[in-house]
Amino acid sequence: MSTINKKIRGNQVGYEPEFEKTLIIKDPTSLRYQLKKDEQLIEQGILSKFSIHPLTREKDFICDLTHVKEEGVYQLILEGMEGYFPFVVKKNCYEELLIKSLRFFYLQRCGESIPVECADEFQHRSCHDQPARIYGTNQRISVNGGWHDAGDYGRYIVAAAVTVADLLLAFEETQKISAINLRIPESKLQIPDLLSEVRYELEWMLSMQNQTNGQVYHKVTCASFCGFIMPEEEQEELVVTEPSITATATFAATTAMAVVFYEPFDETFSQRLKQASKASYDALKDMHMPEGFKNPEGVVTGEYGDGKDIDEKYWAAVALYKAFGESQYREDFETLAKKEVLHGYGWEEVGSFGNQAYLTTEKFPVDENLREEIQKQMIKKADELEEKIAIEPYGVSFSENDYIWGSNMYAAENGNHLFDAYRITKNVKYLNYARSQLHYLLGKNPCGYCYITGFGFLSPKYPHHRPSSAVKKAMEGMLVGGPDRGLNDPAAVEFLKDQAAPCCYVDDEGSYSTNEVTIYWNSALVYLLSVLI
Numbered sequence: 297m298s299t300i301n302k303k304i305r306g307n308q309v310g311y312e313p314e315f316e317k318t319l320i321i322k323d324p325t326s327l328r329y330q331l332k333k334d335e336q337l338i339e340q341g342i343l344s345k346f347s348i349h350p351l352t353r354e355k356d357f358i359c360d361l362t363h364v365k366e367e368g369v370y371q372l373i374l375e376g377m378e379g380y381f382p383f384v385v386k387k388n389c390y391e392e393l394l395i396k397s398l399r400f401f402y403l404q405r406c407g408e409s410i411p412v413e414c415a416d417e418f419q420h421r422s423c424h425d426q427p428a429r430i431y432g433t434n435q436r437i438s439v440n441g442g443w444h445d446a447g448d449y450g451r452y453i454v455a456a457a458v459t460v461a462d463l464l465l466a467f468e469e470t471q472k473i474s475a476i477n478l479r480i481p482e483s484k485l486q487i488p489d490l491l492s493e494v495r496y497e498l499e500w501m502l503s504m505q506n507q508t509n510g511q512v513y514h515k516v517t518c519a520s521f522c523g524f525i526m527p528e529e530e531q532e533e534l535v536v537t538e539p540s541i542t543a544t545a546t547f548a549a550t551t552a553m554a555v556v557f558y559e560p561f562d563e564t565f566s567q568r569l570k571q572a573s574k575a576s577y578d579a580l581k582d583m584h585m586p587e588g589f590k591n592p593e594g595v596v597t598g599e600y601g602d603g604k605d606i607d608e609k610y611w612a613a614v615a616l617y618k619a620f621g622e623s624q625y626r627e628d629f630e631t632l633a634k635k636e637v638l639h640g641y642g643w644e645e646v647g648s649f650g651n652q653a654y655l656t657t658e659k660f661p662v663d664e665n666l667r668e669e670i671q672k673q674m675i676k677k678a679d680e681l682e683e684k685i686a687i688e689p690y691g692v693s694f695s696e697n698d699y700i701w702g703s704n705m706y707a708a709e710n711g712n713h714l715f716d717a718y719r720i721t722k723n724v725k726y727l728n729y730a731r732s733q734l735h736y737l738l739g740k741n742p743c744g745y746c747y748i749t750g751f752g753f754l755s756p757k758y759p760h761h762r763p764s765s766a767v768k769k770a771m772e773g774m775l776v777g778g779p780d781r782g783l784n785d786p787a788a789v790e791f792l793k794d795q796a797a798p799c800c801y802v803d804d805e806g807s808y809s810t811n812e813v814t815i816y817w818n819s820a821l822v823y824l825l826s827v828l829i
């Protein structure tokens with residue numbers, strides 16, 4: 297028997313032995329199941345529990361294999377139905393996934409050549425290394441380096457900042473990451489590879505700061521998106537667009553956060569980060585433009601608009617307080633947080649990075665009542681997610697309106713909100729909910745896809761990612777955007793009309809609203825993995 301039974305939905309990468317392991321059988325034609333290993337029958341039973349999916353209306357039967365703890369590759373079979381599900385139980389199950397999802401960042405590098413010994417078929421010559429023109433002027437500045445944002449070759453500060461934050465939090469979360477060899481040119485240095493990789497982005501971010509006034513330019517891209525070519529072939533003029541509050545504040549936050557990571561390895565670099573961070577924070581006081589950012593006329597690349605700057609300022613204030621201890625930063629944060637505790641680990645809403653910074657401030661005093669209030673609100677956030685999980689057979693924290701552009705990032709992000717509640721309460725239910733967000737991303741979902749390229753038996757082959765298109769092979773280890781019921785691109789409109797929200801995903805190169813990849817989606821996955829491994 298060689299075919300896969302695609303009605304069985306589970307984590308296609310596998311399960312750590314102690315994980316909950318409930319699989320979904322969608323609309324089965326038989327209820328008798330068998331679990332086999334090396335042709336031997338391990339157990340059999342009859343499926344009895346089911347629920348009707350509120351959005352797809354399918355009948356979802358549950359097969360609970362949590363008690364199977366012995367490592368191995370098993371076959372789950374429904375008698376009378378063709379095919380099987382490869383059910384994997386394995387220690388350190390997500391190691392390769394973690395490595396490949398981190399190597400993605402190296403492969404996204406801009407501004408230097410990526411040699412074959414580090415990049416295999418994704419090698420490329422140096423790209424986007426000419427001076428960039430500041431929009432509306434004839435002034436040119438050098439802003440080489442950093443990572444290409446996504447399937448496109450733009451470089452955007454707010455996206456970069458949250459990516460760096462996720463990766464540093466992941467690094468802090470588990471020792472396992474510091475030991476990883478990412479096969480990058482810096483691998484021979486006496487500093488963990490991930491910190492070298494993140495520094496590559498930070499150096500570029502530093503170059504995006506206006507040295508005169510401390511403000512940070514929002515982005516650097518060509519005026520419009522290029523075709524499906526390798527990065528060095530995009531040779532149109534580079535344009536740096538005007539500074540924004542969101543870019544300046546998230547820059548302040550991440551550079552502050554980074555200081556402590558580089559101190560043991562490079563004092564000069566960490567001093568540069570510190571100065572840059574303080575200068576950008578000070579610059580915020582004089583920035584009185586309207587909230588958010590709008591593409592200037594003639595520039596049509598990614599906008600990262602964001603209508604609300606308050607959460608970015610919130611995060612910046614506390615990140616600087618945690619790092620440098622000045623009372624002004626504390627006051628700024630506490631004033632905002634006492635009005636409202638904010639949340640978010642994404643490019644648009646970043647409050648949770650701030651909350652976490654406050655809860656982990658150790659060198660300087662904090663307000664214990666506020667700390668408790670923040671914890672209370674973080675638990676409340678997790679409880680709201682729990683309500684959604686309770687009525688969603690696959691265990692994802694989504695209701696219909698949550699299937700938006702980049703929904704997979706929100707699944708990962710919600711996993712981290714749930715884990716935050718676990719960290720505070722030690723209640724295992726939150727840990728299990730956090731894990732179920734990972735299971736969703738890795739195949740336990742209404743589309744039956746493992747949403748990471750190169751992993752699982754059904755994964756995206758045609759991501760909206762220019763190098764993958766140019767090389768004609770999907771780069772491995774990339775988390776795609778996932779279902780978006782808004783049908784926000786022509787391919788989605790063509791292929792997904794009439795689909796229920798959780799199924800609004802198509803593995804088509806043209807579908808940038810469901811099948812693109814980005815640095816901050818991958819970093820959200822990395823951060824979730826780091827807390828779960």
Ligand code: G3I
Pocket residue numbers: 445446447448450597598599600644697700701702782808809812813814
């Ligand atoms: O937040 C609202 C929500 O309240 C509302 O219910 C829902 C209904 O549509 O929309 C939500 O906003 C969406 C937002 O993403 C959520 O993050 C917007 O509709 C949607 O248009 C927006 O999409 C963003 C997209 O750019 C278009 O602006 C994605 O988040 C963002 O990841 C994506 O970023 C692009 C860059 O611009 C360029 N590089 C590639 C990258 C990934 O596609």
Ligand code: 9MR
Pocket residue numbers: 446447448521597598806808812
């Ligand atoms: O490739 C672009 C992708 O990175 C963006 O997320 C997306 C939305 O801004 O736009 C993509 O570019 C498309 C453009 O918007 C419209 N013409 C076709 C481009 C490539 O598919």
Ligand code: ZN
Pocket residue numbers: 405406407423424444449527528
């Ligand atoms: Zn480039």
